[in-house]
Amino acid sequence: MSILIKNAAILSLDNEGKFSWLEGDIFIKGDIIEKIGRKLDVKADVVIDGKDKAAIPGFVNAHTHAAMTLFRGYADDLPLDIWLNKKIWPVEAKLTPEDVYWGVKLAILEMIKGGITAYGDMYFFMDEEAEAVKEAGIRASLSVGLIAVSGDPSIKLKEAEDFVARWNGEAEGRITVMFGPHAPYTCPPDFLKEVVSAAEQYGVGIHTHLAETKKEVEDMYKLYGKSPVKVYEEAGVLNLHVLAAHCVHLTSDDIEILKNNEVFVVHNPQSNLKLGSGVAPVPEMLKKGISVALGTDGAASNNNLDIFEEMRTAALLHKGINCDPTLVTASEAVKMATLWGAEALGLKNVGRIEPGKKADIVLLDFNAPHLQPKIDNLAQIVYSAGSADVNTVIIDGKIVMKDREVLTLDEERIFKEVQKRVKRLISN
Amino acid sequence: MSILIKNAAILSLDNEGKFSWLEGDIFIKGDIIEKIGRKLDVKADVVIDGKDKAAIPGFVNAHTHAAMTLFRGYADDLPLDIWLNKKIWPVEAKLTPEDVYWGVKLAILEMIKGGITAYGDMYFFMDEEAEAVKEAGIRASLSVGLIAVSGDPSIKLKEAEDFVARWNGEAEGRITVMFGPHAPYTCPPDFLKEVVSAAEQYGVGIHTHLAETKKEVEDMYKLYGKSPVKVYEEAGVLNLHVLAAHCVHLTSDDIEILKNNEVFVVHNPQSNLKLGSGVAPVPEMLKKGISVALGTDGAASNNNLDIFEEMRTAALLHKGINCDPTLVTASEAVKMATLWGAEALGLKNVGRIEPGKKADIVLLDFNAPHLQPKIDNLAQIVYSAGSADVNTVIIDGKIVMKDREVLTLDEERIFKEVQKRVKRLISN
Numbered sequence: 001m002s003i004l005i006k007n008a009a010i011l012s013l014d015n016e017g018k019f020s021w022l023e024g025d026i027f028i029k030g031d032i033i034e035k036i037g038r039k040l041d042v043k044a045d046v047v048i049d050g051k052d053k054a055a056i057p058g059f060v061n062a063h064t065h066a067a068m069t070l071f072r073g074y075a076d077d078l079p080l081d082i083w084l085n086k087k088i089w090p091v092e093a094k095l096t097p098e099d100v101y102w103g104v105k106l107a108i109l110e111m112i113k114g115g116i117t118a119y120g121d122m123y124f125f126m127d128e129e130a131e132a133v134k135e136a137g138i139r140a141s142l143s144v145g146l147i148a149v150s151g152d153p154s155i156k157l158k159e160a161e162d163f164v165a166r167w168n169g170e171a172e173g174r175i176t177v178m179f180g181p182h183a184p185y186t187c188p189p190d191f192l193k194e195v196v197s198a199a200e201q202y203g204v205g206i207h208t209h210l211a212e213t214k215k216e217v218e219d220m221y222k223l224y225g226k227s228p229v230k231v232y233e234e235a236g237v238l239n240l241h242v243l244a245a246h247c248v249h250l251t252s253d254d255i256e257i258l259k260n261n262e263v264f265v266v267h268n269p270q271s272n273l274k275l276g277s278g279v280a281p282v283p284e285m286l287k288k289g290i291s292v293a294l295g296t297d298g299a300a301s302n303n304n305l306d307i308f309e310e311m312r313t314a315a316l317l318h319k320g321i322n323c324d325p326t327l328v329t330a331s332e333a334v335k336m337a338t339l340w341g342a343e344a345l346g347l348k349n350v351g352r353i354e355p356g357k358k359a360d361i362v363l364l365d366f367n368a369p370h371l372q373p374k375i376d377n378l379a380q381i382v383y384s385a386g387s388a389d390v391n392t393v394i395i396d397g398k399i400v401m402k403d404r405e406v407l408t409l410d411e412e413r414i415f416k417e418v419q420k421r422v423k424r425l426i427s428n
Numbered sequence: 429m430s431i432l433i434k435n436a437a438i439l440s441l442d443n444e445g446k447f448s449w450l451e452g453d454i455f456i457k458g459d460i461i462e463k464i465g466r467k468l469d470v471k472a473d474v475v476i477d478g479k480d481k482a483a484i485p486g487f488v489n490a491h492t493h494a495a496m497t498l499f500r501g502y503a504d505d506l507p508l509d510i511w512l513n514k515k516i517w518p519v520e521a522k523l524t525p526e527d528v529y530w531g532v533k534l535a536i537l538e539m540i541k542g543g544i545t546a547y548g549d550m551y552f553f554m555d556e557e558a559e560a561v562k563e564a565g566i567r568a569s570l571s572v573g574l575i576a577v578s579g580d581p582s583i584k585l586k587e588a589e590d591f592v593a594r595w596n597g598e599a600e601g602r603i604t605v606m607f608g609p610h611a612p613y614t615c616p617p618d619f620l621k622e623v624v625s626a627a628e629q630y631g632v633g634i635h636t637h638l639a640e641t642k643k644e645v646e647d648m649y650k651l652y653g654k655s656p657v658k659v660y661e662e663a664g665v666l667n668l669h670v671l672a673a674h675c676v677h678l679t680s681d682d683i684e685i686l687k688n689n690e691v692f693v694v695h696n697p698q699s700n701l702k703l704g705s706g707v708a709p710v711p712e713m714l715k716k717g718i719s720v721a722l723g724t725d726g727a728a729s730n731n732n733l734d735i736f737e738e739m740r741t742a743a744l745l746h747k748g749i750n751c752d753p754t755l756v757t758a759s760e761a762v763k764m765a766t767l768w769g770a771e772a773l774g775l776k777n778v779g780r781i782e783p784g785k786k787a788d789i790v791l792l793d794f795n796a797p798h799l800q801p802k803i804d805n806l807a808q809i810v811y812s813a814g815s816a817d818v819n820t821v822i823i824d825g826k827i828v829m830k831d832r833e834v835l836t837l838d839e840e841r842i843f844k845e846v847q848k849r850v851k852r853l854i855s856n
C-alpha cells in the first residue's frame with residue numbers, strides 16, 4: 001500500500017535540531033516514508049489533499065495507564081491518600097481482564113483522535129492491552145507493572161518475563177516491551193536487581209515512576225539514607241535504557257546522575273499539578289541536555305489523554321513559575337511531544353518526518369478560527385491548537401483516522417462496554 | 429421567538445452555591461429562561477434535542493483584548509520588554525479601525541465556538557468593536573483603554589465618555605460599558621480621580637489591569653511608596669464597581685483591601701504563565717470570599733481565547749504549586765467561568781440557568797471519547813472537555829451557533845480579511 005499526501009505544510013527537523021516548514025508532498029510506501037518534496041511525480045494507492053493542513057510527526061504519550069480511562073471523573077479534588085486508598089485502589093482491585101481491554105480501547109480511541117501515534121504504558125492484564133493495541137493499529141511500549149511489597153514478587157517477575165517473551169516485536173513491530181518496576185518505594189533494591197538482570201537477559205528497557213512526590217523522597221531517605229534516583233543508580237537500574245516518569249523532586253546531584261546515565265525523563269505536568277505533586281525542574285534538565293518527553297499519566301489524574309495540553313502546560317508552566325518567558329520554547333515543546341517521546345520509548349526510526357523513517361504522521365487542519373492568522377505554525381500548534389484540529393492519522397503507513405473518523409475502532413461499542421463496566425466497578 | 433431544549437442534563441446552582449444536574453427541558457421565551465422542568469408541556473418555535481448533551485450557563489471571558497487575535501503567533505517565547513517594545517507596540521501603532529473590526533470578529537467567532545457568551549474588553553477603536561459585537565450577537569462589556577502617560581489625557585477621557593454615552597445598553601442591552609484606565613503605572617492618581625468622577629457621573633464601572641508584574645509593584649513603591657492596590661484605593665477607584673485583571677502580586681493587606689472594597693478579580697492564568705508574570709494567589713482570594721472570574725487576556729499572550737483551558741489551568745495550577753490537590757475544585761472553576769465572570773462584568777441576570785435569567789446557554793456534546801464514561805459531568809467539563817465539545821450556543825435567547833456552525837458570522841470572509849491585514853501589519 002502506498003499513500004501520497006499532497007501540498008501540506010511539512011514539519012522538518014534539521015541536523016542542528018531546528019524546525020522548518022516545507023510546502024510539499026510526502027510519499028509513503030508500506031510502513032516507511034519514502035520521499036518528501038515539491039510536486040512529487042509518483043503514483044500512489046491513496047492520495048490525501050494536504051491543503052491548509054500541517055503534516056507533523058505523530059505525538060508520543062510516553063507515560064500513561066490507558067485502562068484508567070474507566071475512572072475518568074471518578075475521583076477528583078481529593079487529598080492524595082484518600083484518592084488512592086479510598087477511591088482508586090478499591091476499584092482497581094475489581095478490574096477484570098476484559099475491563100482493561102475496553103478501558104484501553106477507549107484510551108486508544110481518544111489518543112488517536114488527539115494525534116497520538118505511540119504511547120508507553122505500565123499496568124496489569126497487559127495481554128488484553130496488547131490485544132487492543134494490535135487491533136487498533138497504534139504503536140505502544142508495554143510493561144507489566146511490578147510491585148514487590150505485596151504478593152510473591154518472583155511469580156510477578158516471571159509473569160512479566162512471559163509477557164516480554166510473548167509480545168516483543170508483535171503486531172508488525174508496533175508493540176515493543178519493557179520491564180515495569182513500579183517505583184523505588186514499591187520495589188526494594190534486591191528486587192530491582194532481579195528485574196535488571198531479567199531486562200538485560202531479554203535486551204529490553206525499564207519503564208518506571210521516579211521521584212514523583214515529596215513523600216517518596218522523604219521515605220527513601222528514611223529507608224536507605226539516599227534519594228530515589230541514587231537508590232536506582234546503586235541497584236544498577238540506570239545502566240539500562242530507562243524511561244523515568246515524573247522526576248518532580250530532584251536534587252542537582254540527581255539531575256547529574258540522570259544526565260550521566262542517559263535516563264529518558266517523562267514529564268507529566270498536568271498529572272503532577274492535579275495530584276498536588278509539584279513541578280518537575282524541566283528547564284534545568286533541558287539545559288543539561290537530558291531528553292525530556294511528555295506523558296498524560298492515567299485519566300484518573302489528568303483527566304484526559306491529550307498531548308496538546310501537556311505540550312501547552314509544559315511550555316506555559318515553567319515560564320510562569322520561573323518568571324522567565326523564554327523557557328521551554330514552542331520548538332522544545334514539540335520535540336518533547338514527538339522525537340524525544342519516541343526516544344523515551346526506545347523507537348529509533350520514529351518521531352520525525354524524514355525519508356527512511358516510519359510513517360507515523362498526523363495532519364492538522366488549520367482551517368479554524370483559533371489557528372488564524374497563518375503566521376507561525378509551530379506557535380499555533382503549541383499555544384493554540386487542540387485535539388479536535390487533528391484531521392488524519394497515519395500509523396506505520398496505515399490510515400487509522402480519516403476526517404476525524406477512527407477506522408480501526410468501533411466508537412459506539414466502546415462507549416457502551418465502558419459505561420456498563422464502570423457501573424459495576426463503582427457500585428458498592 | 430421561543431426555544432425548547434429537550435432532555436438535556438441541566439446544570440443548576442442552588443442558593444447554597446452547590447451545583448446539581450437535572451435531566452429535563454428548558455423553555456426560552458424571547459431573551460429569558462421561562463421554565464425548567466421534566467417533560468415541559470409547551471409549544472416552541474424551535475425544538476433542540478438535548479440528548480447526551482449538557483446545558484450549562486454560557487462562559488464569560490472577563491478580560492481580553494479581542495483584536496489581538498491579529499497577533500496570534502507573532503511574538504512568542506520572548507523576554508517581556510522585547511515582546512512589548514519590539515513586537516506588540518510597533519504593530520499596534522499600525523492598526524486601523526477596520527483592522528480592529530476584523531480582529532474582533534475573528535475573536536468573537538473563536539469565542540462563540542468555545543462556548544463564550546459574554547466577554548469583557550479594553551482596547552482602542554472601540555466603536556468598531558461595538559459594531560462587531562452588535563452584528564455577531566454576543567454580549568460584551570467594552571472599555572476604551574486609557575493611557576495618560578502619553579498624548580493628551582483629557583482628550584482621551586472625553587473620547588471614552590463619548591463612547592460610554594453612545595454604546596451603554598445598545599444592541600438590545602447586550603453591550604454594556606465601563607471606563608478603562610489601563611493600569612496604575614500608565615494612569616497617575618490625578619488622572620485616576622478624573623476617571624472615577626466620570627464613571628460616577630455615568631453610573632458605570634472600571635475595567636483595569638492591576639498588580640500584573642513584579643516590576644509594576646516595585647515601580648509603584650518607588651513612585652508612591654505603596655502597592656498598586658493601595659494607589660487605586662487612595663485615588664478612590666475601589667469605591668466603584670471594579671473589574672481588576674491579573675492581581676498576581678498581592679500582599680495580604682492588598683487582599684484585605686480587595687475584599688473590603690468588593691473588587692471583582694479576573695484571573696488570567698495562561699497569560700500570566702506565558703509572559704512569565706507569575707501566579708496569582710487565587711486560593712487565598714477564594715478563601716477570603718473574593719469573587720474571582722477568568723480571562724484569556726489577548727491572543728498575543730495566550731494564544732487562544734478558550735475558557736475551558738483557563739478553567740483547567742486554574743484548577744490544576746494552584747493544586748500543583750501549593751502541593752494541595754483539594755484547592756480550586758471543579759465546582760469553583762465552573763463558577764469562575766460562569767457566574768463570577770458575569771458578576772465581574774456587572775451582569776446581574778446572567779451566569780446561571782434559572783427561570784427569569786437571560787437565556788445565555790451552551791450545549792456541550794458528551795458523545796466523545798474523552799468525556800466517557802458518564803460519571804461526573806462537572807469533572808469531565810473542567811478536567812477533560814474542550815472547545816470543540818460545544819455544540820450549540822444561545823445568547824440573549826437567540827441561537828448563534830448550531831451544530832458548531834456560527835450563524836451570525838462569515839468564517840471564510842473573516843479568515844481572508846484577517847490574513848490580508850496581518851500581512852500588512854507585520855511587514856516592515
